[in-house]
Amino acid sequence: MVDLNTYLVIGALLFSLGIFGVITRRNGVAVLMGVELILNAANVNFVAFARFGGMDLSGHIFSLFVIILAAAEAAVALAIILNIYNNMGTINIDEADQLKQ
């Protein structure tokens, strides 16, 4: 059977891909997709620890709360992106720099 380390490697790779997306993408919506990947990497780790590491029920409950947080975060962040688009006409996160001046 597949052991704990393999799941952790999968989680780590997902996390790295999410970080890569957050760093490299210019599109605000795509950056949020990277954040979703990162949250899912955390979920994989929690569930893997629940199965193999004796974290039994707590791991599942924690990933349940991660999913709830992801839903709330996505809704608020997308509303903010809509506002940025309404105010500046772009969602390129490099051009949304009004606070810098």
Added chain:
Amino acid sequence: MTGSFFFYFFAAVTLTSALLVVLNRNAVYSAVLLVFCFFSLAVIFLLLEAYFLAILEILIYAGAIMVLFLFVIMLLSLGREKAQEHFRYLQRGLSLFLVIVFFLSVLIIFLSDSGILHQPHGTFTAGGVNALGEALFTKYLLPFEVASLLLLVALIGTVYLAKRKV
């Protein structure tokens, strides 16, 4: 051994689609690939015996959150690029191939006599709805209520942010 084959297959699918989500320049393609990624992650959760979480992954992530993403992408008309004509046949062939592979793998599972889908591992029942629901309403009642408050705050904040200024 079929279980580990499934794991490696779906782990490869997850990582490949996550890589394509990150690398793709078109936001609509990224979103659809992300849905694909969530579905294969749900299969990995199933292999980890987290049945309820696998369902939630599909319902909330692939269902609710990605629909929200797609709505925003459509609203901002980001996916304006035309579909490439010369990819069409490749796309059809590839999707046909994938459907056939999926069908054959399901067929193999049902035809093999050993109950791969129902392998009990000791007395591990934490992934079921019963144990999870009971824990949620006894030991984790306070975090549960706080989560509902958080959702309410997110709801109010989103409505406030997204409404037209009067």
